[in-house]
Amino acid sequence: xxxxxxxxxxxxxxxxxxxxxxxxxxxxxxxxxxxxxxxxxxxxxxxxxxxxxxxxxxxxxxxxxxxxxxxxxxxxxxxxxxxxxxxxxxxxxxx
Numbered sequence: 001x002x003x004x005x006x007x008x009x010x011x012x013x014x015x016x017x018x019x020x021x022x023x024x025x026x027x028x029x030x031x032x033x034x035x036x037x038x039x040x041x042x043x044x045x046x047x048x049x050x051x052x053x054x055x056x057x058x059x060x061x062x063x064x065x066x067x068x069x070x071x072x073x074x075x076x077x078x079x080x081x082x083x084x085x086x087x088x089x090x091x092x093x094x095x
Contacts (some may be wrong), residue, residue, distance in 0.1 A: 004008045005031075008055060008056075009036070009038075010038045010040075010053055012029040012030065012040065013019050013029070015029035015038070015040040015042070015051055016029040016040075016042070016089070017052065018051065018053065019040075019042045019049070019051050020027075022051060022088045022089065022095050023049075023089065024085065024089055025042050025044055025049060025095050026044060027042045027043045027044035027045065027049075028042070028072060029041070029042055029051065030042075030043065033050075035056050036054075036055060037053060037055070037058075038052070038053040038057070039052050039053075040053075049086065050083045058088070060066050060094070060095060063094050064094065066086055067093045070082060070083060070084070071085055071093075078094075
């Protein structure tokens with residue numbers, strides 16, 4: 001049976017809790033636009049982070065590909081402005 005996850009929503013308070021529990025970031029979550037994923041800016045007072053929460057049915061290979069692109073941009077000598085992947089408390093890039 002295929003499940004329909006289109007009705008899922010994540011509130012800023014939930015995103016802030018995810019950022020705290022998984023990444024150890026304490027701050028406020030501000031919703032950002034996203035086509036499929038839920039995106040939030042996490043403001044800690046010292047820095048800003050992007051928290052991306054994918055839907056449960058998202059293909060893991062697709063997420064790994066996105067991480068590989070971000071890693072490549074972060075390691076490039078070119079002046080590319082993009083989010084830098086941050087591992088969670090367990091050292092994983094996809095939690």
